Amino acid sequence: MKQKIILFFLGILAAAACYPIIFLIAGSLMGYQELGAYLAPVLGEAKGFAGWTLFPMYPTLRGYVELLLDSPSFFIMFWNSAAITGGILVGQLLTGVTAAWGFARYQFPGKRVLFTIYIALMMMPFQVTMLSSYLILNKLELLNTHWALILPGAFSTFSVFLMYRFFTSIPEAVIESARLDGAGEWQIFWHIGLPLGSGGIVSAMVLGFLECWNLIEQPLTFLKDRSLWPLSLYLPEISLQDAAMAFAASVITLAPALFVFLAGQDYLEQGIVAAAVKE
Structure with missing residues (x-):
């Protein structure tokens, strides 16, 4: 009962x-x-x-017909979202995995201080770093380009934190056994670190996709040209005449995020458990 x-x-x-x-x-x-x-x-x-x-x-299905056949701007913003999200995830994969492995498996001066800075940056909202990011991107002449979103997002600290937890869970005996067998550091990383840490990598990519696909404040701040806007900004102004198309656009926008979430749900649960473990 x-x-x-x-x-x-x-x-x-x-x-x-x-x-x-x-x-x-x-x-x-x-x-x-x-x-x-x-x-x-x-x-x-x-x-x-x-x-x-x-x-x-x-x-x-009139709303879907009007959206898919009579709204070319929807497809432009859809591919903008795909380009921005894909660029950020590739950047996080290249920089985050190597940084997390370095923090997890190597000892170097200032490691704890540097990792504490990473954690502090992870907890800061976008509004705190918005001005400094804007000035740097303006100096690099990257404002009003997709790189203004891709480069800051590629160096996300949360992905490093999440993958770090998985890499630290790899038994030290396994690493030492590989070294005794003559494996180099790159071979250990490629053949042991990546396979055993795949759960953390996938969960970081799933969370990264969900965050990047729904970006709102960053595009509004760094992108002035509407032709560069992602799909998350497709519905800034909704009128009663466009309500059916707006609902259809929301469903289509939700579909990729829902698919990624369901596909990586098991890895995501592992990542949540790993992130909750106190060091």
């Missing part, structure tokens, strides 16, 4: 967590008149309160 009660409350919480997604899907299948009836008090000039239903009265 107790287990059934727990499952019941967990089911309610799960339904509440899934409601925004169901809300978006239902809105993307509604026509203009139905959306107008529900959202006019919010997006229009009607008085009263907005309403909603999870089951469209007259389902239609």
Whole structure:
């Protein structure tokens, strides 16, 4: 009986967590008149309160058709998001993996101080470093380019912190055995470090994708040309006439993030556990 009660409350919480997604899907299948009836008090000039239903009265794919066939700017922003996210993840993979391995497996002067600085930077919100980042990017003449987002994101400290936890969990006996067998440092990193730390690498990439795909403040700060904007800024202004297309765009924007999350869910759970372990 107790287990059934727990499952019941967990089911309610799960339904509440899934409601925004169901809300978006239902809105993307509604026509203009139905959306107008529900959202006019919010997006229009009607008085009263907005309403909603999870089951469209007259389902239609008109919003998707208009978005995919009549909105070329949507595809431009979609590929902008893909380029920005891909560039950042490749940068994190190249710099983060090597930095995490160095912190985890080698001793050098100032290691603890430097790693503490990494942790401090990880906890700082974007607003704290926004001015300094803007001045540096302006000096390098990278403002209003995708590199203004890719370069700062490629050196993310959180990915280093997460992968560091996995690399430190590799038994020292395994590393020493490889050295005794004549393996060099590069061979140890490539054949032992990467395979055994793959869980941390994948979980860092999954979290990095979810963060980069939904960037808002950084593009608004560093990109002036709308043709360079990512998909996360496609809906800055929503009118009642564009509501169906806006819901369809939100569903399509959500799809890649949801797919990546589900594909890397197991690795993500491992990363959360590893990050929670106190050193």
